Amino acid sequence: MYAVRLFEEATIALFHAGDLPAMVHLSIGQEAAAVGACMATTSDDYMTGNHRSHGHPIAKGARLDRLMAELLGKATGVCGGKGGSMHLADFSVGSLGESGIVGSAIPVATGAGFAAQVRGSDQVALCFFGDGAANEGVFHESANLAGTWKLPVVYFCENNGLAVSAKISDTAAVPDIAIRAAGYAMPGVVVDGQDVLGCYRATSAAAARARRGDGPSLIEAKTYRFHEHAYGLAVPVPYRDQTVVDSWFDTVDPITSFAGRLLAWRLADEADINAVRAGVEQVVEQAVQFAKDSPYPEPEAAYTDLYAAPEEVDA
Amino acid sequence: MTATKPRQSATRAAQLGFLQAINQAQTEEMERDERVVLMGQDLRANVFGAADGVLAKFGAARVRDLPLSEAGSIGLAAGAAMAGLRPVVDLTVASFVFVAMDQFVSQLAKVRYMFGGQARVPVVVRAALYYQGGTAGHHADRPYPMFMNVPGLKVVVPSNAADLKGLLESAIRDDNAVLCFEDANLWGRKGRSPKPADDVEHLVPLGVAATPRTGTDVTVGGIGQGVYLAIQAAAELEKDGVSCEVIDPRTLVPMDWPTIEESVRRTGRCVAVDPANRTCSAASEISAHVVETCFDALRGPVVRVTTDDVHVPFSPALEKQIYPSKDKVTAAVRRTLA
Numbered sequence: 001m002y003a004v005r006l007f008e009e010a011t012i013a014l015f016h017a018g019d020l021p022a023m024v025h026l027s028i029g030q031e032a033a034a035v036g037a038c039m040a041t042t043s044d045d046y047m048t049g050n051h052r053s054h055g056h057p058i059a060k061g062a063r064l065d066r067l068m069a070e071l072l073g074k075a076t077g078v079c080g081g082k083g084g085s086m087h088l089a090d091f092s093v094g095s096l097g098e099s100g101i102v103g104s105a106i107p108v109a110t111g112a113g114f115a116a117q118v119r120g121s122d123q124v125a126l127c128f129f130g131d132g133a134a135n136e137g138v139f140h141e142s143a144n145l146a147g148t149w150k151l152p153v154v155y156f157c158e159n160n161g162l163a164v165s166a167k168i169s170d171t172a173a174v175p176d177i178a179i180r181a182a183g184y185a186m187p188g189v190v191v192d193g194q195d196v197l198g199c200y201r202a203t204s205a206a207a208a209r210a211r212r213g214d215g216p217s218l219i220e221a222k223t224y225r226f227h228e229h230a231y232g233l234a235v236p237v238p239y240r241d242q243t244v245v246d247s248w249f250d251t252v253d254p255i256t257s258f259a260g261r262l263l264a265w266r267l268a269d270e271a272d273i274n275a276v277r278a279g280v281e282q283v284v285e286q287a288v289q290f291a292k293d294s295p296y297p298e299p300e301a302a303y304t305d306l307y308a309a310p311e312e313v314d315a
Numbered sequence: 316m317t318a319t320k321p322r323q324s325a326t327r328a329a330q331l332g333f334l335q336a337i338n339q340a341q342t343e344e345m346e347r348d349e350r351v352v353l354m355g356q357d358l359r360a361n362v363f364g365a366a367d368g369v370l371a372k373f374g375a376a377r378v379r380d381l382p383l384s385e386a387g388s389i390g391l392a393a394g395a396a397m398a399g400l401r402p403v404v405d406l407t408v409a410s411f412v413f414v415a416m417d418q419f420v421s422q423l424a425k426v427r428y429m430f431g432g433q434a435r436v437p438v439v440v441r442a443a444l445y446y447q448g449g450t451a452g453h454h455a456d457r458p459y460p461m462f463m464n465v466p467g468l469k470v471v472v473p474s475n476a477a478d479l480k481g482l483l484e485s486a487i488r489d490d491n492a493v494l495c496f497e498d499a500n501l502w503g504r505k506g507r508s509p510k511p512a513d514d515v516e517h518l519v520p521l522g523v524a525a526t527p528r529t530g531t532d533v534t535v536g537g538i539g540q541g542v543y544l545a546i547q548a549a550a551e552l553e554k555d556g557v558s559c560e561v562i563d564p565r566t567l568v569p570m571d572w573p574t575i576e577e578s579v580r581r582t583g584r585c586v587a588v589d590p591a592n593r594t595c596s597a598a599s600e601i602s603a604h605v606v607e608t609c610f611d612a613l614r615g616p617v618v619r620v621t622t623d624d625v626h627v628p629f630s631p632a633l634e635k636q637i638y639p640s641k642d643k644v645t646a647a648v649r650r651t652l653a
Binding site for chain 2: 078083090091097100101107108110112113117137142145307308
């Protein structure tokens with residue numbers, strides 16, 4: 001969680017320094033959901049995400065330096081500089097990519113689960129999407145397909161209550177996305193999205209169910225984003241009360257609350273926590289340096305990767 | 316009529332039909348590679364006639380009836396391909412591609428590029444072009460040019476059953492997304508062709524044109540049923556001493572430009588026959604390319620024979636006139652000679 005937080009705070013600094021070629025959609029405040037869910041899977045399991053994109057591959061185990069290089073459009077980036085912030089992917093850890101078109105990766109995760117089922121592997125596909133995406137048609141289509149075919153997919157809704165500026169109460173007929181699960185014959189649970197252990201437990205149960213062949217689940221993590229939809233985006237008309245934002249930050253910051261619990265349970269002391277923080281700070285610092293030091297791709301690279309050459313097939 | 320169809324002189328038993336070609340290609344590839352899975356609407360009941368026996372042969376794990384969820388289905392196929400399968404999706408009617416357009420463009424076409432080459436998306440999507448039969452506005456589109464405009468996809472439009480079989484097998488073996496548009500006007504007699512030998516692998520490579528008729532005066536490129544019309548027109552024009560070379564690109568992306576250029580440089584004239592709507596059609600792309608690359612060799616205007624830029628009307632009194640026809644092709648050839 002701290003790696004996600006520091007990684008994104010580093011992008012803010014890069015943004016102000018003019019090093020970032022584009023806006024980023026920060027997940028600061030939502031780290032517990034991404035991390036709790038991904039910790040319940042292995043690098044053999046599949047994962048797709050969305051435009052609020054950095055936390056998912058970090059939590060899935062992707063290298064921070066190559067992710068940061070991608071954000072700067074460098075050749076060493078996970079996508080060779082062709083994807084950028086909204087399209088991070090690292091197939092080596094099962095990250096099949098983030099998606100910039102809201103909801104469009106939901107069927108992709110469903111297909112990855114389908115492949116696991118056909119191949120008879122015990123892999124699951126973890127599918128991140130937001131409350132806004134839950135109103136897209138492909139959410140319904142995918143959940144219906146997965147429920148019908150009992151696909152090993154964990155649909156994980158990071159419900160931060162806002163689609164850019166639109167409140168969920170103005171855009172969805174039900175307050176809880178999870179109750180839609182009933183229409184797809186899958187369990188639907190609501191968890192506290194600021195509680196990393198709660199997200200982990202719910203996802204572990206859903207993944208175990210999927211591996212048993214019992215089909216998909218829908219988990220809805222109630223969370224909150226502390227920053228704007230996109231960092232640097234100026235919204236002319238206020239759509240949320242800053243005091244509410246502040247109160248979330250003060251009371252339900254997933255990182256400080258988790259650290260507090262570790263201390264309360266005597267599982268760690270201040271020194272342990274500081275050591276973890278220092279380690280993460282170093283890794284993020286190195287990631288930023290690696291990204292800055294990396295070369296841009298050669299212009300010719302714009303014309304590669306469009307089509308695949310024939311695959312070597314085992315006889 | 317026989318003069319116009321020299322390739323169809325064999326007896327019916329020695330011929331291959333469009334639906335048989337699809338069935339054979341799918342069955343052979345599913346036998347060859349267990350990663351190939353078949354998905355489509357009303358597939359297991361074989362409503363469209365191309366899926367005879369596949370369920371019994373390959374089982375329910377690899378043969379799936381899809382719900383009415385075109386977008387979900389195309390995205391599912393993309394994800395399944397990224398996770399190691401080789402899905403073939405029967406989308407039935409080509410007009411239904413619009414329901415899934417985001418998944419075609421945002422996922423199927425782009426993931427490999429966006430992710431810096433990490434993704435492989437060996438997906439084949441089949442769809443039939445159901446025009447010219449009173450299906451009216453919602454079933455009769457010929458949308459392949461829209462996909463020619465999307466980098467990352469391959470687009471195939473076969474004009475006879477043997478090519479369909481061979482192209483489909485190549486498409487299934489290809490590691491990229493291939494869209495196969497099947498001209499339903501060729502399902503019957505028109506699309507039949509000599510049956511490839513059973514004991515020999517029949518592969519038609521993607522991106523290689525065929526020349527079903529050689530000639531010296533005009534190059535007539537045809538797409539789908541356009542090839543059939545071009546051959547008919549060529550036979551008629553022959554009576555007047557006009558020698559037409561008919562070229563069937565078979566694959567629109569990647570297009571076999573060398574074959575087209577070589578022919579046009581030899582004949583000095585070009586007509587492109589395309590059942591798609593005129594604006595930004597495959598014929599438009601061929602015309603523009605020929606003008607750019609062969610301008611010095613041209614001895615007349617490059618002429619497009621396409622469907623007029625209207626939606627497909629229902630009444631037979633309205634519909635027939637909007638499409639390319641043998642007479643329109645003949646007139647177009649004469650225009651290049653004028």
